[in-house]
Amino acid sequence: MTNLPDAPFSARNRGAHRQIDLDFPITAKIGLSHLLLDLINRDFISNWTTVANELQRIARIPPIEYETSKVASYQLAKKHAQEALGVLHWDKTYDFCERLYSYLAKEIGYNQYDEYHVVTSKSEVQAFIASGLQRLFAEEELAFEFKDGLVLRRGxxxxxxxxxxxxxxxxxxxxxxxxxxxxxxxxxxxxxxxxxxxxxxxxxxxxxxxxxxxxxxxxxxxxxxxxxxxxxxxxxxxxxxxxxxxxxxxxxxxxxxxxxxxxxxxxxxxxxxxxxxxxxxxxxxxxxxxxxxxxxxxxxxx
Structure with missing residues (x-):
């Protein structure tokens, strides 16, 4: 099981509070967008094209084919991903968080002299994603936790x-x-x-x-x-x-x-x-x- 970070200062400083239930507010979606950008920059998930297509699938938006080799097409994929995330229903957004962990996370490695070398295993990438999601949930006062790849009611x-x-x-x-x-x-x-x-x-x-x-x-x-x-x-x-x-x-x-x-x-x-x-x-x-x-x-x- 992933060792998750303690709640950030902002969450600890609030003390007793009523957690946000049956919602994934816009501020949380913005935080999730920042996490996605970080994951792409680290090569922990493939690219915005992959993210856009997965969000379109979950939201039941017709799929769009992008050409990752073309800057304009890639930027369009990023724009569509952010738009799809913005309108995604709250429970489907939690579904996306689970898919981000289970499906979009990928191993990092390279081939050298016909031999494949793992730099960062998929489990390590998933641990990083779980940590980021748990921190996001705590920062946003969400009534859920991310544990073992699943979104669960926290308490x-x-x-x-x-x-x-x-x-x-x-x-x-x-x-x-x-x-x-x-x-x-x-x-x-x-x-x-x-x-x-x-x-x-x-x-x-x-x-x-x-x-x-x-x-x-x-x-x-x-x-x-x-x-x-x-x-x-x-x-x-x-x-x-x-x-x-x-x-x-x-x-x-x-x-x-x-x-x-x-x-x-x-x-x-x-x-x-x-x-x-x-x-x-x-x-x-x-x-x-x-x-x-x-x-x-x-x-x-x-």
């Missing part, structure tokens, strides 16, 4: 960190069922054009429930609510009652949230902010359950 830095940790913990073979639920929750949240926040919440809470049942079989819990009651009263593990109430709270929202579960309509809408909060809380709950179920061994007294 705040804390959410990304805690969900990543939870997914590592969910590698435990006992938690296969919980992992399936949490992966579904992440997929619903990260869907670019039509995120499903209601099902994101439902699957995230189901992941906590599945993890709890697997880690605490003696609780014989049927629901997460049952497990929360057991955690608050059992002496088998040490969980403060107030922390057990967090489990009760997320289960209550899963049951009563608008459109989330059991036909609930009075618990409030599952917005992007709510879904992200529940994802983070559920990740923390799973990590905590694993820690509680595996207490550190006592020191042996000699």
């Amino acid at each position: 705040r830095r804390h959410t990304v960190d805690i969900t990543t940790r939870a997914q590592v913990v969910l590698g435990d073979s006992r938690l296969l069922g919980a992992r399936k639920h949490y992966d579904k929750a992440m997929k619903f949240f990260r869907e670019r054009t039509n995120p499903d926040y209601e099902n994101c919440v439902k699957e995230a809470v189901c992941a906590v429930e599945a993890a709890g049942k697997a880690l605490f079989p003696t609780a014989k819990a049927t629901t997460l609510g049952d497990l929360a009651k057991w955690l608050g009263n059992t002496k088998e593990v040490t969980v403060p009652k107030t922390l057990a109430q967090i489990t009760t709270a997320i289960y209550a929202y899963r049951s009563g949230g608008q459109g989330v579960g059991h036909g609930g309509a009075e618990g409030g809408a599952a917005t992007a902010e709510v879904a992200e909060y529940v994802l983070a809380v559920c990740a923390s709950q799973i990590i905590y359950f694993v820690d509680v179920s595996n207490p550190p061994e006592s020191d042996v007294v000699f």
Whole structure:
């Protein structure tokens, strides 16, 4: 996976903010044009003709044949590429970013004495493109990240960190069922054009429930609510009652949230902010359950 740069100062300095969703603003497109120019100058992608034809394909504009050997034709390709990018719908622009990484990126090398030498591998070029796109997304406050060649719904830095940790913990073979639920929750949240926040919440809470049942079989819990009651009263593990109430709270929202579960309509809408909060809380709950179920061994007294 590409090691992506930290957010630039302008993004860090803004602090808490609402990210731009369902849009790829003109300023971001200008930034993308600068990245394209840099990539062409470095020979990381072929030329403006290739860029223009790919943008025309994505935008369903009839293809135009250019003669790269002629300056006027090449300049026309650059003009058409910029025009096509300017009118490209926001979701199609993200499609272009993925194609820029997967299709337009190319290896750099040369032939010498009938032997081909690689100067810059395609994977290195792709790493450079991914870094540039990630920085652009951060500078423009876009609600997405570029990861492993795909545009994904990002979430705040804390959410990304805690969900990543939870997914590592969910590698435990006992938690296969919980992992399936949490992966579904992440997929619903990260869907670019039509995120499903209601099902994101439902699957995230189901992941906590599945993890709890697997880690605490003696609780014989049927629901997460049952497990929360057991955690608050059992002496088998040490969980403060107030922390057990967090489990009760997320289960209550899963049951009563608008459109989330059991036909609930009075618990409030599952917005992007709510879904992200529940994802983070559920990740923390799973990590905590694993820690509680595996207490550190006592020191042996000699």
